[in-house]
Amino acid sequence: MTGLLYQLILLLSGRFGLWVFYIYAWIVAAGFFFLFPARAAAGVRFYRALYPGRTGFCHILCTWRQYQHFTTVFLDRYLLHAGCGISRTSEGWHFLEDAVRKGSGGIILMSHMGNWEMAAHLLRQENMPLLLYMGKKHKEQIEKMQKESLMHSGVHILAADEDEQSPFALVEGLRFLRSGGLVSMTGDILWQENQKYVTVSFLNHEIRVPETPHMLALVSGAPIFIFFAFRTGHCCYHFSVTEPLYVRSASREERKEAVRRSAQHYASLLEKALRKYPCQWYHFRPFLF
Numbered sequence: 628m629t630g631l632l633y634q635l636i637l638l639l640s641g642r643f644g645l646w647v648f649y650i651y652a653w654i655v656a657a658g659f660f661f662l663f664p665a666r667a668a669a670g671v672r673f674y675r676a677l678y679p680g681r682t683g684f685c686h687i688l689c690t691w692r693q694y695q696h697f698t699t700v701f702l703d704r705y706l707l708h709a710g711c712g713i714s715r716t717s718e719g720w721h722f723l724e725d726a727v728r729k730g731s732g733g734i735i736l737m738s739h740m741g742n743w744e745m746a747a748h749l750l751r752q753e754n755m756p757l758l759l760y761m762g763k764k765h766k767e768q769i770e771k772m773q774k775e776s777l778m779h780s781g782v783h784i785l786a787a788d789e790d791e792q793s794p795f796a797l798v799e800g801l802r803f804l805r806s807g808g809l810v811s812m813t814g815d816i817l818w819q820e821n822q823k824y825v826t827v828s829f830l831n832h833e834i835r836v837p838e839t840p841h842m843l844a845l846v847s848g849a850p851i852f853i854f855f856a857f858r859t860g861h862c863c864y865h866f867s868v869t870e871p872l873y874v875r876s877a878s879r880e881e882r883k884e885a886v887r888r889s890a891q892h893y894a895s896l897l898e899k900a901l902r903k904y905p906c907q908w909y910h911f912r913p914f915l916f
Contacts (some may be wrong), residue, residue: 637705648705652698660694669913670694676830676915677905689905696906699858700742706862713745716859719868722852723809726871727755730807733871734800734844734851736814738897739910745864746856747811756808758783758800797843804849812840814853814893815910825890829898832915841889844874845882851889853896857904869896 640648660667670690671683678685707713726733735750735757737743750757761784785799800810814836817824823842824835844851850871859865872892876885901908 633701640705641709645702648702652701653695656694656698660691666911667694669911673908673910673914674905676832677901692906693908697909700744700909703742703745703858703862707745707748711862713749713862713864715749715864715866717866717868719852719870720866722868722870723750723755724753726850726852727807727809732804732807732847732849733809734804734840734847734849735809735811736840736851736853736893737811738813738815738855738900739908740815740897740900741855741857741904741907741909742864743811743854743856746854746866749866750809756783756803756806757811758785758803758808759811760785760800760813797839797846800843801847804843804847810843810849811854812843813837814840815897815914816912825887827887827891827894829894830915834894834914834916836890836894838886838890841874841886841893844872844889845876845885848873851893853893855900857900857907867900 636648636651667690670693671686674686674689674693675683678689703713723733723735737746747757747759783803800812803810815834817835817837823838825838825841826833826835828834840851843849850873852871853869855867857865857867872889874885874889876882
């Protein structure tokens with residue numbers, strides 16, 4: 628979907644009602660499901676791993692629901708900027724407040740589950756200093772609008788090209804952490820082929836997750852907060868923040884294992900969250916090995 632068409636749909640929805648958005652979003656999601664079978668097949672394989680005892684039709688249906696549910700990300704973005712109130716419940720939010728108040732900083736580890744964008748806007752609404760690492764796609768349009776919206780709200784954005792050699796340099800993150808800010812990174816996707824990763828267990832498969840967040844926590848001494856933002860209803864969200872996780876090693880030789888343990892802890896919590904909100908998995912690339 629191009630940026631111009633997306634803005635047109637939002638304009639028509641504002642004039643005639645949200646039914647315009649719902650109909651168009653259903654058509655677009657259906658188009659991606661049917662016209663890009665390789666992507667859909669990756670989803671089917673993923674849900675086969677999540678529900679190994681169920682039928683193939685069930686796995687296909689889960690993938691269809693995944694595509695349709697993804698449209699709520701764009702709907703809620705529109706409602707947020709239209710001034711509609713977003714209600715929320717939360718658990719563990721005080722961990723972030725404590726980190727900001729004490730000036731210790733922290734690494735927020737988000738995922739392609741639920742709606743992390745809603746969480747980023749809320750963090751800024753509560754005046755929490757936030758630096759967000761994001762990937763940047765070639766010829767992106769809607770994603771560019773997303774980044775501009777976040778920057779306008781006061782979020783610091785560091786975007787890296789898919790072919791950039793050093794996408795997640797630690798220097799800026801370290802500087803922001805030492806100033807008492809929160810650095811947000813994605814924990815479940817690799818943006819570059821040469822990006823450093825950690826292999827962990829997930830759904831009885833191996834997956835590769837970025838090494839950088841865990842290494843940054845080790846080097847800086849700042850804690851990791853694993854953050855999930857799930858949609859629980861129309862304009863309703865539940866935010867979950869884990870207690871601080873510190874990545875520590877007694878020697879350089881133990882660093883690799885300390886990083887692996889941290890990454891595995893994240894993967895285990897990711898699997899637990901997935902089982903609770905299976906349709907809010909918005910990772911459309913092959914994920915399991």
